[in-house]
Amino acid sequence: MKTVLITGASRGIGLETALAFGRKGYQVFATMRNTKNATDFKQIIKKESLNISLSEMDVDSDASVEKAVSAILKEVGFIDILVNNAGIERHGSTEEMPMHYFKAIMETNYFGVIRCVKGVLPLMRKNKKGCIVNVASVAGHISNSPLGAYAASKFALEAISESLAQEVKPFNIRVAIVEPGIINTDMAKNISIASDSIYPHTKRFGGLFKASLKTPTSATLVADKILEIAASETWKLRHPVGPDSAPFLAWRKSMTDEQWVDWNAANDEDWYKAVAQDFGLNARN
Numbered sequence: 001m002k003t004v005l006i007t008g009a010s011r012g013i014g015l016e017t018a019l020a021f022g023r024k025g026y027q028v029f030a031t032m033r034n035t036k037n038a039t040d041f042k043q044i045i046k047k048e049s050l051n052i053s054l055s056e057m058d059v060d061s062d063a064s065v066e067k068a069v070s071a072i073l074k075e076v077g078f079i080d081i082l083v084n085n086a087g088i089e090r091h092g093s094t095e096e097m098p099m100h101y102f103k104a105i106m107e108t109n110y111f112g113v114i115r116c117v118k119g120v121l122p123l124m125r126k127n128k129k130g131c132i133v134n135v136a137s138v139a140g141h142i143s144n145s146p147l148g149a150y151a152a153s154k155f156a157l158e159a160i161s162e163s164l165a166q167e168v169k170p171f172n173i174r175v176a177i178v179e180p181g182i183i184n185t186d187m188a189k190n191i192s193i194a195s196d197s198i199y200p201h202t203k204r205f206g207g208l209f210k211a212s213l214k215t216p217t218s219a220t221l222v223a224d225k226i227l228e229i230a231a232s233e234t235w236k237l238r239h240p241v242g243p244d245s246a247p248f249l250a251w252r253k254s255m256t257d258e259q260w261v262d263w264n265a266a267n268d269e270d271w272y273k274a275v276a277q278d279f280g281l282n283a284r285n
Helices: 012-023 039-048 062-076 099-127 148-171 186-192 201-212 219-232 245-253 257-264 268-279
Strands: 003-006 027-032 052-056 081-084 130-135 173-180 238-241
Touching (some): 012 219, 039 052, 081 099, 099 148, 130 148, 148 173, 173 245, 257 268
Parallel strands (some): 027 052, 130 173
C-alpha cells in the first residue's frame, strides 16, 4: 500500500485530493493547521471507512513540518507521494497591499513547499523512488493586477519545481506541477468579492472571477488529476487543469509583453468588452 502526504487538506482541493486517494486504497496522511476545523472531513472518513489520518502541520514552521513528517515516517517508514497543496491568497495593488501580506504569501506558497520537500526527499532519494506533486496555478505563468503577489509565489513555485525535477530524476523521483484555472474554492470566491481600491483592476478581476464561478469547476477535477499523475508513472512536468486553464495560457502566449500590459491597463469599457469577446463572460456584475 502506497502512502501519500497531503498539505492544506482541511478544505477545497486538498480535502478532495485526500478523499480521492483514500477511496483508491492509499494510506493518506492529510495535514492542516488545525484538525479541530475538520469535523465534516472526519465524518466522511468514518462513514466510508477510509484509511485517512488527519494531523496538524503548519507549512510555515520548520519545527511543525519536521515533527509531522517524523511522526509519519515513524509510523509507516516511508512516504511514496507528497502533494504540496497548502496555499493562501491575498490580493490588492502593490501600493495598497500591506507588506506582511506579501511575506505571508511567499512563506506559505513557496517556502512551505520547500520545507515539505526537504522533509521527504532524503528518504525518497535513498530508496530511489517517489513522486512530488506541487499545486501551482495558471497564475504561475500569467500575472494580473490585483493578483501580482499571489502570481509571484506561483512563478517562484514553477521555477523551483522545474529545477527540482532536474535534480531528482536521476534518483527515480518524479516531480509534477498541477496548474488549475479558476476552481470553485473559498480562495476563488474571496477574489470574486470586489474591494475598494484606487486602481480599477481589483473590481474588474473580482467581476471576472464572479462570472466564471457562475459555471463552477469543481475541486474534484484537480484532485482526480493529481491522483492520475501519481498512479500513471508519468514524467510529464506541467499539467494544466480545468476548462479555462489552457485557454488562459494560450491567451497570454498570444500577446507580447507590451500588449499584455496595455490590455490590462485598458479603460474599463475596452477591458470588459475584451473579456466578453475572448471568454464569453460578463465581468461587469
